[in-house]
Amino acid sequence: MEKEITITDNFMFATVMKDESVCRPFLERMLEISIEKIVYLEREKDLRVDPYSKGIRLDVHVKDSTRVFCLEMQCLDRKDLPLRTRYYQSLQDISFLDKGNVYVDLPETYILFVCLFDMFGKGIPVYTFENSCVEDRGILLNDKCHKVFYNVKAWEKETNPERRSLLKYFHDKKAEDDLTRCMQEQVIHNLNLREWRKEHMTIEQEIKLQARYAYDDGKAEGLSQGAHEKAVETARSAIAMGLSVEQIVKLTGLSDEEIEKLKVTVQQ
Structure with a gap:
């Protein structure tokens, strides 16, 4: 949705x-x-x-x-x-x-x-x-x-x-x-403006791409503590953007349970 x-x-x-x-x-x-x-x-x-x-x-x-x-x-x-x-x-x-x-x-x-x-x-x-x-x-x-x-x-x-x-x-x-x-x-x-929605979509795609790069960099570090923090930050942004838990799991590599806990803190 x-x-x-x-x-x-x-x-x-x-x-x-x-x-x-x-x-x-x-x-x-x-x-x-x-x-x-x-x-x-x-x-x-x-x-x-x-x-x-x-x-x-x-x-x-x-x-x-x-x-x-x-x-x-x-x-x-x-x-x-x-x-x-x-x-x-x-x-x-x-x-x-x-x-x-x-x-x-x-x-x-x-x-x-x-x-x-x-x-x-x-x-x-x-x-x-x-x-x-x-x-x-x-x-x-x-x-x-x-x-x-x-x-x-x-x-x-x-x-x-x-x-x-x-x-x-x-x-x-x-x-x-x-x-x-x-x-x-x-x-x-x-x-209702097609151009506005298109521009908004482009910005969201850039955010997702930057988040993906951050996660890939974290994986290269062997999933260190710093990499995990990057993944958590990415997940917070993705939650605020309305992405599903399944999408965020694929994007960050975090577990369903971690993301559900983050959703509670983000939505407070």
């Missing part, structure tokens, strides 16, 4: 957010700020320092006149998001600070992760991080960096009704106001 594609699919999320009439009010609601005009908006934005460094691919990259916003949909808890935000921030800064510029030219940056899980386990709908002094938390570093993690599982605890509506939409896929209905209409529209 073909996997149902919803707003929480990374590629679908990026496509819907590509529309400024959706992206701008989305950011305003989620961050409780005002944005006069978006001057740059790109889906699947690639950032890297040089050809030999690790690059990143942002779901959505947005700029207004003074700020930068990086949007990511995160379905699986890979336990590395704090370090990913650190790396994302560093690449953002390098991309903006050309030779001859001064540090005050760095824009205010927001890195946002919409998570389908509770990353910190505290049952809070929004976790916002800014740098402050350890000895006196009232002293902010004012480095214009904001990292925000949204926990859609805790949507009922959100007190801001507009943000609550968005978190609820990501949680149960039910559109209940103008913005979420507009987003859902775009989801349906994209699903």
Whole structure:
């Protein structure tokens, strides 16, 4: 059975957010700020320092006149998001600070992760991080960096009704106001576009191919501990993509029992 594609699919999320009439009010609601005009908006934005460094691919990259916003949909808890935000921030800064510029030219940056899980386990709908002094938390570093993690599982605890509506939409896929209905209409529209589905299928095939390469590399290492970890990571991605247990067994070499256990943790 073909996997149902919803707003929480990374590629679908990026496509819907590509529309400024959706992206701008989305950011305003989620961050409780005002944005006069978006001057740059790109889906699947690639950032890297040089050809030999690790690059990143942002779901959505947005700029207004003074700020930068990086949007990511995160379905699986890979336990590395704090370090990913650190790396994302560093690449953002390098991309903006050309030779001859001064540090005050760095824009205010927001890195946002919409998570389908509770990353910190505290049952809070929004976790916002800014740098402050350890000895006196009232002293902010004012480095214009904001990292925000949204926990859609805790949507009922959100007190801001507009943000609550968005978190609820990501949680149960039910559109209940103008913005979420507009987003859902775009989801349906994209699903009916042959070219969009073809592009989505191509991306999934690339993910499967990369996963297969990772598994083959692991087998060559004699199924060491590292190889097993690669297989588990591949299985998690395959589960999130909706592959069957039988398909994942063939892809990773893991047992049915291991995959069933992984499904429980992925779907929590």
